[in-house]
Amino acid sequence: MKSIEDLERVKKETLEEIGLRQSSGRPRVVVGMGTCGIAAGARETMLAIIDELKKRRKIDVSVSETGCIGLCAKEPIVEVEVPGEQKVVYGNVDPNKARQIVASHLVNQRPVQDWIINVRKSE
Amino acid sequence: MFDISLHLLDLLENAADAGARNVALEITEDPSADSLTVSVSDDGRGMTSDEVRRALDPFYSSKPKKVGLGLPMAALAARMAGGEVSLDSAPGKGTTVKVCFRLSHIDRQPLGDLGGTLVAFLAGHAGVRLTFRYKGPGGHEFSFDSAEGTSGADASRSQIAFLSWAEDKIRAGLAVAGFAPDRGGIGVEVHRGS
Numbered sequence: 001m002k003s004i005e006d007l008e009r010v011k012k013e014t015l016e017e018i019g020l021r022q023s024s025g026r027p028r029v030v031v032g033m034g035t036c037g038i039a040a041g042a043r044e045t046m047l048a049i050i051d052e053l054k055k056r057r058k059i060d061v062s063v064s065e066t067g068c069i070g071l072c073a074k075e076p077i078v079e080v081e082v083p084g085e086q087k088v089v090y091g092n093v094d095p096n097k098a099r100q101i102v103a104s105h106l107v108n109q110r111p112v113q114d115w116i117i118n119v120r121k122s123e
Numbered sequence: 124m125f126d127i128s129l130h131l132l133d134l135l136e137n138a139a140d141a142g143a144r145n146v147a148l149e150i151t152e153d154p155s156a157d158s159l160t161v162s163v164s165d166d167g168r169g170m171t172s173d174e175v176r177r178a179l180d181p182f183y184s185s186k187p188k189k190v191g192l193g194l195p196m197a198a199l200a201a202r203m204a205g206g207e208v209s210l211d212s213a214p215g216k217g218t219t220v221k222v223c224f225r226l227s228h229i230d231r232q233p234l235g236d237l238g239g240t241l242v243a244f245l246a247g248h249a250g251v252r253l254t255f256r257y258k259g260p261g262g263h264e265f266s267f268d269s270a271e272g273t274s275g276a277d278a279s280r281s282q283i284a285f286l287s288w289a290e291d292k293i294r295a296g297l298a299v300a301g302f303a304p305d306r307g308g309i310g311v312e313v314h315r316g317s
Contacts, residue, residue, distance in 0.1 A: 031247070031248055033132070033136055033243070034136070035191075035192045035193045035196070038124070038129055038132050038133050039124050039129070042243075043129065043132055043236070043239055043240060043243045044157050044239070046246055046247075047242060049298045050242065050246060050283065050286050050287075050290075053283050054283055054286075054287055057283075061202060061283075062248075062282060063246045063282060063283070063286075064247055064249075065246065065247030065248075067136070067140065067186070067190065070188070086228050
């Protein structure tokens with residue numbers, strides 16, 4: 001890299017690359033993947049979500065992760081954000097619950113009330 | 124955490140938290156030297172010598188919280204298996220965390236679901252390029268580069284299609300290289316079975 005132009009080109013390419021695989025008005029699923037989440041089984045939860053989305057190719061959902069949000073006892077924590085609706089946070093989400101959340105909340109737009117630990121406004 | 128792949132996921136998360144754009148994971152099983160070595164290198168912001176000195180303290184974290192258990196737990200797993208953790212880091216230069224285990228040690232944790240660890244990491248960090256190299260006990264090697272799935276004709280594939288491609292490639296490659304997720308020390312097997 002030798003000039004500002006090179007730097008600008010790299011920036012543009014990288015932003016395009018990230019943009020291709022990131023959320024843009026799509027439903028979003030975020031899994032807590034801090035140390036506490038990993039120890040509680042967040043990896044298996046994440047893999048179950050990916051596997052369930054793989055089977056349901058018609059829905060376009062962005063999957064992401066975050067660190068510890070300070071509620072370690074409720075890990076694995078999964079946040080579901082559907083555009084235009086409130087963010088729903090689920091706690092103690094094992095792989096089976098994760099699959100049901102995909103089917104019920106993301107496919108059928110019916111949040112699973114029993115496992116919700118918080119609901120908040122979308123930013 | 125009962126297997127090494129979970130510690131690795133935590134170390135990879137640390138690398139991403141440090142703002143890394145490129146993360147390299149290397150795992151080598153060497154029966155002739157009785158060693159299992161894993162290393163995570165990143166080009167993130169790096170650490171000062173004071174941060175390096177305190178990194179293995181479970182009550183220290185660079186994040187706004189009181190504890191930082193990831194590295195100390197990896198270090199504990201290594202020490203239980205006759206190994207050690209070493210850190211090489213400098214501000215602006217990135218960080219390399221190297222964890223060594225005695226391969227045959229009775230308390231050496233199994234490697235676990237390494238494919239799952241890599242896929243979970245890729246799912247959460249679309250902007251990070253992950254390279255991975257595994258050298259199996261028989262000398263067979265497997266390499267993976269996430270950039271291969273995001274370039275050329277593959278650049279427009281969906282996130283789920285990308286993850287599906289990555290999982291298939293990693294699991295198949297590891298199997299060919301002789302990777303065994305459950306192979307660990309005898310003590311660990313007894314513990315897992317009890």
